[in-house]
Amino acid sequence: MASGPTKEMLAELASRPGRDTIVSTFIKAVFIGLSLLFLAALLFAPLVTVFVTALEKGYEMYFESFRDSDTIAAIRLTLITAAIVVPVNTVFGIAAAWAIGKFEFRGKSMLITLIDLPIAVSPVISGLIYVLLFGAQGWFGIWLQEHDISIIYALPGIVLATMFVTFPYVARELIPLMQQLGNDEEEAAITMGAGGLMTFFHVTLPKIRWGLVYGVILCNARAMGEFGAVSVVSGHIRGMTTTMPLHVEILYNEYNFVGAFAVASLLTLLAVVTLIVKTLVEWRTGYTRTK
Amino acid sequence: MSITLDQVTKRYQGAPVVNDVSLEVAQGEFFVLLGPSGSGKSTLLRAIAGLTGVDHGRIALHGQDxxxxxxxxxxxxxxxxxxxxxKHMTVGENIEFALRVRHMKAADRLKRRRELLRLVALEGMDDRLPTQLSGGQQQRVAVARALAHKPQVLLLDEPFGALDAKIREELRRTIRQVQRELKITTVLVTHDQEEAFALADRIGVMNLGRLLESGKPDELYARPATRFVATFLGAANLLLARQTTQGIRFGSTPVRAHPTDKLDGGREHEVVAVLRPEEIELAPTRDALRTNFIANGVVEELVFTGALERMRVRMTSGAAEGQLVSSGAENHASSAFLDVTRTQYEHRAFPVTLQQSVAVGVRRIHVLPTPLSSYTACASGPEAAERLARHPFLAELAARMKTRIASRVEPTLAAPDRNVAASTPISGVAVIATQNNLLQQSEWLLQNGAAELLVLPSQAAPPQRVLIHWADDSARRSTLAVAASVLRHVPAEAVYLGILPGAADDAQKPLGVRALLDARSEAQSVHGLEMRTELHFGGAAEALNRQLGESTDQMLILGISSLQQLRDQFGAMLASPVPYSLMIVYRPAKELEVNPRLDGIRDTGGAGERAALS
Structure with a gap:
C-alpha cells in the first residue's frame, strides 16, 4: 500500500486498552508475575523434576535405560498407535466438521454432542467398553476366539481405545472454524467450475490449515500420552502391549526411577517437539505470507 | 433471452422465500433486483447461479433449461x-483459478489475467495478496475473477455492501463500464435504490419473495403500480383520495388538474394517490400557488441537505381530511404529514422557516391502480370495532400496505335488516369478525357500499396459501385485481381453484381447463401475479371447504357478481363462523355490462351508485 498506517496496524491500536484504563505499570508487572509464577509452579517445576531425576545417575544410566528391549518395544508400540490413530482421526475430524459446518441435517446437534462424548467420559470407561465388546466374556468374544482374532490385550484393542479417546480433538478444532468461515469461497470456486476435490484441496484446506494443524497436534499428544483407556485394554504384557505411559508406570512400580523418568522425559520431549514444530511452521508460513 | 425464470419458487421450512417469480433478462442487459433484506432477492440470484435448488419452476440460460x-x-x-x-492465493492466482480448472496453458492464462486486470484497473497488482488490498480493490479482483472464464451471465450479490460511499461510486462506474465493454448479461442484487438507478437498464422490485414490478427505472419511478414500489423506489407521500368525474378529490378539496393517469368510468371511489416530495409546491397563500392547491399546512421539520431542502409539512386543512398515509413509517395513520423536497432555486423564491403556515400545491399526481385503498373495521358496538381494528393480521396487512384502519359502528350488524340502509356508504374494505350470522352481515355490508369484505377469525395468522375462486367469469377481473393486491403484501402462495359441477361430462372439461389458463394468463399479464391453478369437481362450496380443510393458515378470496350467488352457492360455507380469513369481492354483474370500457385493474365499484341499484 502506498502510504499511511495499514489497516491491521490501526485495528490493533484500536483493540488495545487506552492508557487511562490501566492504572499503572505496577499492576501490569503484578499480573505478568502472577502468570509466570503459576506457570513455574505447575509446569516448569515438574518438567525440571522429570529431567533431573532421569539424569540423576548420569548420562550413561539415562541412555542405558533406552537399550532395554521392553522400553524399545513400548516406544515402538506408542509410535505405531499414533501413526494409525492420528491420520484416521484427522480424516474423521475433517469429515465431521465438514458435515456440521456446511450442511443442515436432522440430528446435527446430536452429532455434535456425540463427538464430545469421549471428552466427557472417563478414559477407563472408554477402555472398558471395548473389553465388554471384544473381551473373552464380551459380546463378540466367542466369535473372535473361534476365528482366532485377538483385539483385547493386543494392538487392535490399544488402537481402538486410543482412537476413541482422541477422536474429538480434530473435529472440535475444525467445527467452529468451518462454521465461522462460511461457504462463500467454496461457492465461488464451484461457480468457476471447480469440482469437489479441487475445491477441497485448493480452497477449503488452505482456509482451515491452522486449525487442522493444531487439532492434529493435540490429537497426537493425547494419542501418545493416553493412559487410562489403554491400561484397561492392554493387559500390561511387558514388551508386547505396554505403551510408553504404561511402561513408565511399570518401571516406577519397580522402583526403577531412572528408567521411569527416562521414558517420561522422552514422552515429554516428543510433546515439546511437536509444539515447537507447530510454532515453527506457523511462524515461517505466516512470515512469508504477510510480508 | 439470456436468462429466463419461469414461476421459480423456493421454500424454506414451508414458507416461500421466493414466490412464483417469472422474469426475462435480455442479452447484454443490466438488470437490478431491488428489495429490502429478506425479500428473497439474494436467494433468487443464488438460484440462477445454481447454488440453491428450486422447489418449483424452471430456470433457463440462453434458451437452455x-x-x-x-x-x-x-x-x-x-x-x-x-x-x-x-486469501492464500495472490491476485493473479485468484484470477487464474477458473482457467486452471479448465487446464488452460500458462501463457494463455497470463494473457487473460493481464487483460482482466486492465479491465478493472488493477494493472501490476498480480503478486499482491488479497489482505494487502483495500476493500474496493478486493472487489475489483473478485469481478475480474468472476469474468475469467468468460461467463455469459454475470451475477453480483450486493457487491458494494461492504464499501464506503466514495469507493462505492467509483466501483459502480467500473462495473458499469466493464458490463458495457463486454456486453455481458448482468444481474445485480441490491437494497439501495440509488445504486439501482445508477446501474440498471431495468429494475425489478422484490418484496416478500415476490417480484412486484419490473421496468425501466424512470418508468417505475413515475408510474409505480404498487404502494411498495412507490415508497421503496424514492420517497413518496401516499394519500387516500376520492376519484370523481371531475378528477381527484382530497377530502372536500377537489384537485382540478387532470391526474397523469387516465381515469376510468365516471363513478366515485376511493383511490390511493402518490405525491412525490419533489412534485409538491409551497407558497405563502393559496392564490400564490402556480399548481393545484391541495391543503394548507404548517412546516414542522426542516433539514438542509446541500442541494436539496427537505421538510415535513403537517396539513391542517384540505387534503388532511382525506387522511394521509405517509412513507415515513411511524404513526402514519394518525397524522397528516407531507414530505417535501425543494431545490435551492425554489427555496430562494419562497424561503420558509419552522412553524410557518404555507399553502401546499402539487404538480403531478399518480393514482395507484390498486383496488384496496383502506380498511374499515365494522362491528355493532364500539368495543368490538376497536378490538377488530387492532386484529394482528389486519394491523400487519394495513401496515404493509401503508394504509389506515378506520373503525365504524353499525348497530344494524347485530341483526342485519335488508331494509335499513347505512347512513353513508362504506368506503374501503369492510372488515368484520367471523360470527354466526356471517351471511346476513356480509349481505348487508355488500349491499351498503362495501366492494370488498374481509372476514377475520379472531386467531387468523398471515396465510401461507391463498385460494382464489370466483363464482362466474364476470367477477374474474376484479377478483384477480384484489388477489394480486393482497398477495403483494402477504408472503403466501396463490392457487386459483376452478370448479366444475360434479356431473360435468367430458365435453365440459376442456372448457374448465381453458378457464384455468385464461385466469393464469390474465393474472400474469395484467397484474404480474404468478399463481398456480387447480381444477376441481363438485359443488363449489364443498370443493372449497375440502381445500380449506387441508391445512390451517389459508385464506380464501371469493369473487361474486350478485348477492344471490353468495346466498345460493356459498351460503352453506357462511352458515357458521369460518376458521380461515375470507375476502369477498363483490362487483354487480349488471354494472359491468353497462360499463364495458372498464380498465380491468381499476374497476373498484362506485359505492354510492351500487347501493342505489341493489
Whole structure:
C-alpha cells in the first residue's frame, strides 16, 4: 500500500486498552508475575523434576535405560498407535466438521454432542467398553476366539481405545472454524467450475490449515500420552502391549526411577517437539505470507 | 433471452422465500433486483447461479433449461458481497483459478489475467495478496475473477455492501463500464435504490419473495403500480383520495388538474394517490400557488441537505381530511404529514422557516391502480370495532400496505335488516369478525357500499396459501385485481381453484381447463401475479371447504357478481363462523355490462351508485 498506517496496524491500536484504563505499570508487572509464577509452579517445576531425576545417575544410566528391549518395544508400540490413530482421526475430524459446518441435517446437534462424548467420559470407561465388546466374556468374544482374532490385550484393542479417546480433538478444532468461515469461497470456486476435490484441496484446506494443524497436534499428544483407556485394554504384557505411559508406570512400580523418568522425559520431549514444530511452521508460513 | 425464470419458487421450512417469480433478462442487459433484506432477492440470484435448488419452476440460460444443472456446469460468474477471494492465493492466482480448472496453458492464462486486470484497473497488482488490498480493490479482483472464464451471465450479490460511499461510486462506474465493454448479461442484487438507478437498464422490485414490478427505472419511478414500489423506489407521500368525474378529490378539496393517469368510468371511489416530495409546491397563500392547491399546512421539520431542502409539512386543512398515509413509517395513520423536497432555486423564491403556515400545491399526481385503498373495521358496538381494528393480521396487512384502519359502528350488524340502509356508504374494505350470522352481515355490508369484505377469525395468522375462486367469469377481473393486491403484501402462495359441477361430462372439461389458463394468463399479464391453478369437481362450496380443510393458515378470496350467488352457492360455507380469513369481492354483474370500457385493474365499484341499484 502506498502510504499511511495499514489497516491491521490501526485495528490493533484500536483493540488495545487506552492508557487511562490501566492504572499503572505496577499492576501490569503484578499480573505478568502472577502468570509466570503459576506457570513455574505447575509446569516448569515438574518438567525440571522429570529431567533431573532421569539424569540423576548420569548420562550413561539415562541412555542405558533406552537399550532395554521392553522400553524399545513400548516406544515402538506408542509410535505405531499414533501413526494409525492420528491420520484416521484427522480424516474423521475433517469429515465431521465438514458435515456440521456446511450442511443442515436432522440430528446435527446430536452429532455434535456425540463427538464430545469421549471428552466427557472417563478414559477407563472408554477402555472398558471395548473389553465388554471384544473381551473373552464380551459380546463378540466367542466369535473372535473361534476365528482366532485377538483385539483385547493386543494392538487392535490399544488402537481402538486410543482412537476413541482422541477422536474429538480434530473435529472440535475444525467445527467452529468451518462454521465461522462460511461457504462463500467454496461457492465461488464451484461457480468457476471447480469440482469437489479441487475445491477441497485448493480452497477449503488452505482456509482451515491452522486449525487442522493444531487439532492434529493435540490429537497426537493425547494419542501418545493416553493412559487410562489403554491400561484397561492392554493387559500390561511387558514388551508386547505396554505403551510408553504404561511402561513408565511399570518401571516406577519397580522402583526403577531412572528408567521411569527416562521414558517420561522422552514422552515429554516428543510433546515439546511437536509444539515447537507447530510454532515453527506457523511462524515461517505466516512470515512469508504477510510480508 | 439470456436468462429466463419461469414461476421459480423456493421454500424454506414451508414458507416461500421466493414466490412464483417469472422474469426475462435480455442479452447484454443490466438488470437490478431491488428489495429490502429478506425479500428473497439474494436467494433468487443464488438460484440462477445454481447454488440453491428450486422447489418449483424452471430456470433457463440462453434458451437452455438449467434447472437441474449444477452450479459447476452453469458457467456463470458470481461476485459476493464479502468478495470471497481465496486469501492464500495472490491476485493473479485468484484470477487464474477458473482457467486452471479448465487446464488452460500458462501463457494463455497470463494473457487473460493481464487483460482482466486492465479491465478493472488493477494493472501490476498480480503478486499482491488479497489482505494487502483495500476493500474496493478486493472487489475489483473478485469481478475480474468472476469474468475469467468468460461467463455469459454475470451475477453480483450486493457487491458494494461492504464499501464506503466514495469507493462505492467509483466501483459502480467500473462495473458499469466493464458490463458495457463486454456486453455481458448482468444481474445485480441490491437494497439501495440509488445504486439501482445508477446501474440498471431495468429494475425489478422484490418484496416478500415476490417480484412486484419490473421496468425501466424512470418508468417505475413515475408510474409505480404498487404502494411498495412507490415508497421503496424514492420517497413518496401516499394519500387516500376520492376519484370523481371531475378528477381527484382530497377530502372536500377537489384537485382540478387532470391526474397523469387516465381515469376510468365516471363513478366515485376511493383511490390511493402518490405525491412525490419533489412534485409538491409551497407558497405563502393559496392564490400564490402556480399548481393545484391541495391543503394548507404548517412546516414542522426542516433539514438542509446541500442541494436539496427537505421538510415535513403537517396539513391542517384540505387534503388532511382525506387522511394521509405517509412513507415515513411511524404513526402514519394518525397524522397528516407531507414530505417535501425543494431545490435551492425554489427555496430562494419562497424561503420558509419552522412553524410557518404555507399553502401546499402539487404538480403531478399518480393514482395507484390498486383496488384496496383502506380498511374499515365494522362491528355493532364500539368495543368490538376497536378490538377488530387492532386484529394482528389486519394491523400487519394495513401496515404493509401503508394504509389506515378506520373503525365504524353499525348497530344494524347485530341483526342485519335488508331494509335499513347505512347512513353513508362504506368506503374501503369492510372488515368484520367471523360470527354466526356471517351471511346476513356480509349481505348487508355488500349491499351498503362495501366492494370488498374481509372476514377475520379472531386467531387468523398471515396465510401461507391463498385460494382464489370466483363464482362466474364476470367477477374474474376484479377478483384477480384484489388477489394480486393482497398477495403483494402477504408472503403466501396463490392457487386459483376452478370448479366444475360434479356431473360435468367430458365435453365440459376442456372448457374448465381453458378457464384455468385464461385466469393464469390474465393474472400474469395484467397484474404480474404468478399463481398456480387447480381444477376441481363438485359443488363449489364443498370443493372449497375440502381445500380449506387441508391445512390451517389459508385464506380464501371469493369473487361474486350478485348477492344471490353468495346466498345460493356459498351460503352453506357462511352458515357458521369460518376458521380461515375470507375476502369477498363483490362487483354487480349488471354494472359491468353497462360499463364495458372498464380498465380491468381499476374497476373498484362506485359505492354510492351500487347501493342505489341493489
Amino acid at each position: 438449467v434447472t437441474h444443472v449444477s452450479a459447476r456446469q452453469r458457467g456463470v460468474g458470481l461476485v459476493f458481497q464479502n468478495y470471497a477471494l481465496f
